[in-house]
Structure formats: structure tokens, C-alpha cells
Amino acid sequence: MTKDDTMTIREMCDSFDVTPRTLRFYEAKELLFPIREGNKRLFTKRDRARLKLILRGKRFGFTLEEIRELLDLYHMDDSQVTQLSKTYDLALRHLAEMEAQRAELDEAIGELKNQIDWGAKELARRKRNETAA
Amino acid sequence: MTKDDTMTIREMCDSFDVTPRTLRFYEAKELLFPIREGNKRLFTKRDRARLKLILRGKRFGFTLEEIRELLDLYHMDDSQVTQLSKTYDLALRHLAEMEAQRAELDEAIGELKNQIDWGAKELARRKRNETAA
DNA sequence: GCGTTACATTACGTTAACGTCATCTTTCCT
DNA sequence: AGGAAAGATGACGTTAACGTAATGTAACGC
Numbered sequence: 001m002t003k004d005d006t007m008t009i010r011e012m013c014d015s016f017d018v019t020p021r022t023l024r025f026y027e028a029k030e031l032l033f034p035i036r037e038g039n040k041r042l043f044t045k046r047d048r049a050r051l052k053l054i055l056r057g058k059r060f061g062f063t064l065e066e067i068r069e070l071l072d073l074y075h076m077d078d079s080q081v082t083q084l085s086k087t088y089d090l091a092l093r094h095l096a097e098m099e100a101q102r103a104e105l106d107e108a109i110g111e112l113k114n115q116i117d118w119g120a121k122e123l124a125r126r127k128r129n130e131t132a133a
Numbered sequence: 134m135t136k137d138d139t140m141t142i143r144e145m146c147d148s149f150d151v152t153p154r155t156l157r158f159y160e161a162k163e164l165l166f167p168i169r170e171g172n173k174r175l176f177t178k179r180d181r182a183r184l185k186l187i188l189r190g191k192r193f194g195f196t197l198e199e200i201r202e203l204l205d206l207y208h209m210d211d212s213q214v215t216q217l218s219k220t221y222d223l224a225l226r227h228l229a230e231m232e233a234q235r236a237e238l239d240e241a242i243g244e245l246k247n248q249i250d251w252g253a254k255e256l257a258r259r260k261r262n263e264t265a266a
Numbered sequence: 267g268c269g270t271t272a273c274a275t276t277a278c279g280t281t282a283a284c285g286t287c288a289t290c291t292t293t294c295c296t
Numbered sequence: 297a298g299g300a301a302a303g304a305t306g307a308c309g310t311t312a313a314c315g316t317a318a319t320g321t322a323a324c325g326c
Contacts, residue, residue, distance in 0.1 A: 009273070020273080025314060038322075039274060056241055059234065061194040064313075073248050091249050095242065101192070102238050108189055109231050115206055116224050142303070153303080158284060171292075172304060196282075 006035070006042035016051055026054065031068055060098065070094060139168070139175035149184055159187065164201050193231065203227060 009020050026032045027041070031054055034041035043051075050071055057067040073091050142153050159165045160174070164187055167174035176184075183204055190200040206224050 019315080021314065021316085024274090029313095040322090041273085056237065058313095059194070060238065060241070061192070073252065091245060091252065095245050095249065098238060098242055098245070102235060102242070104189065105193065105231060105235050105238070108193070109228065109235070112224060112228050112231070116228065119206065119224065152285080154284065154286085157304085162283095173292085174303080191283095198282090 006044055007048070009034075009041050009043070012043050012048070012051070015048075016055065018051075018055075023051075026051070026064075029064055029068065031064065031071065060101070062094075066094075139177055140181070142167075142174050142176070145176050145181070145184070148181075149188065151184075151188075156184075159184070159197075162197055162201065164197065164204065193234070195227075199227075 007015070009023055012018070012023055013020055023032065023034075023041070023043075027034060032043070032047045032050055034043045034047055036042070053071060054064070054067050057070065058064075062070075069090055140148070142156055145151070145156055146153055156165065156167075156174070156176075160167060165176070165180045165183055167176045167180055169175070186204060187197070187200050190203065191197075195203075202223055
């Protein structure tokens, strides 16, 4: 990482385990805004923060478009505050969605554990029978 | 639902809020196994249980292929127990993945709440300034 | 000087998960 | 009988999120 706190595309790829194509794609979709030095991209701290959120959002099953809208909340400067309340509503909806997701995840984990217990017993039973035979 | 506990494709669609195309697609992918009466599909209780799990899995971001493998654990009869330990391992991996997902989800919810609080304060500040002006 | 990286742009290809016709039976109603 | 209604099959279309190949250029090592 250079002294001016920017990273090349390769450094970004190594840090976040993504391909160059992905970063260029995200720029085209206006999720990232690397500055240019000549024609080379330089990714700022802001880009890195955004990318972290993008990758997290993806793991939760949000689309890039949904993520793009949410990112505005995290990186809003004074000049954009006009849109704040709209974004604020969006964030609340996402929060509700995520908490519902967590509730269902808890339930699913419980059920899966039950099945695994059943599987464990089943394995034990088979072993007994083998030994007995 | 008929007396023999089966449902037509339409009843399934209404119950689970999916399209006929989706159910036929899942059958083609061997996720569901409706029986046939003439050429009409009849979905059993087992199909309904599987569909519920399929839709849940999708909400958690699993692919249909991943889900298909997991379904075997939930619907294993004695004749299939040979593959049990393989499926058991798979289930354990999925469980680990889901618990990791929950941990990250908790963190993300926390951060999002912070941002929302910031947004709420920002809105309040703007309102004060408007009133003051 | 010049070859090898490192990066760029352009453009066509790919996979998953269905959507959307178009065209046929089967069945039920009047 | 005859015409909707429900369901089936087959095939092509669509979107998201990149992959991949072709081609071009700028800087760096020796």
C-alpha cells in the first residue's frame, strides 16, 4: 500500500480475494470509485470500506443493486443529506429483513442439529450391528 | 387437498407462492418427486416437506445443487443408509457455515443499527436547523 | 532496446434459476 | 357436442454476476 493510502488493483485482489474483473465490474456498476493515475486505477480507503460491505452483503444474499442503495447510507456526506430520510427508510427495511433472516436461521440450525443427532445415532446403530455380526 | 393427502400443482403453487414452472423445474432437477395420476402431477406430503426446505435454503443463499444434497439427509430411508456418513459430513459442514453466517449477521446488524442511529440524529439536527431558520 | 509484467478496454461466453410463449391433452360443465 | 380450464411438454428468452479471450499500452529490469 502506497504512502498516499491507495492500493493498486492487484493489491486489492490479494487483500479481498477477488479478481480484477470483479473490481472493474463493480466500478462499472458504480459501487466503487477508484481514482485514476494515468489510466491506472487507484483504490482509496473508502473503496476498501465499500468493498468490505459489498462482499458481506453478498454473503447475506443481497443483490448488487440492493447493496448499492445501502452503501449510500454508510458513505453519505453533507452534500447528499437531502436524500437521507429515503435511505434511512431503506436501511430500516433491510434491518428488519436481516433480523427475520436471523430468526429463521436459528430455527434452521436447530432442525439441522436434530437431523445430525439422528444421523449420529444411526451410525452408532450400524456399527453395533456390524460388530455383532 | 384430496383425501389421499396429495395436492395438485395449483394447490402447491397457492400454498407455497411459487409458479408451476418452478415446481416442474424442481422435479426436473430431482428435488421433488410428485407421483403421476394419468399425466397429472400429484405432490405428496414428502414433496411438501422438501419444498419447504428448498425455499428456506434459497433464502440462506444456498444453490439448488447444495440443497439437493442436503435434502437426502432429511429423507433417508433404510435402503440408503450406506451413504449416511458422507451425507452426515456434508450436514456438519453446512451447519458450520450457517453458524458462521449467523455470527456475521449479528455483527452486520450491530453496525447497521449504529448507522441508523447516526441517520436518526442527522435527521433531528436538520429539523432543528430548519425550525431555527 | 526490448521482453516481461501489470494494467487497460472491448466484447463475446457462461451458469443458475426460472419466465414466457406455443402447442397438445384431458376433463368438466351446460 | 363443444368450449373453457387445468395441466403437460418443448423450446427459446432473460437476468445477474462475473469469466475469458483478444488486443493495446506504459513502465520496469537488464
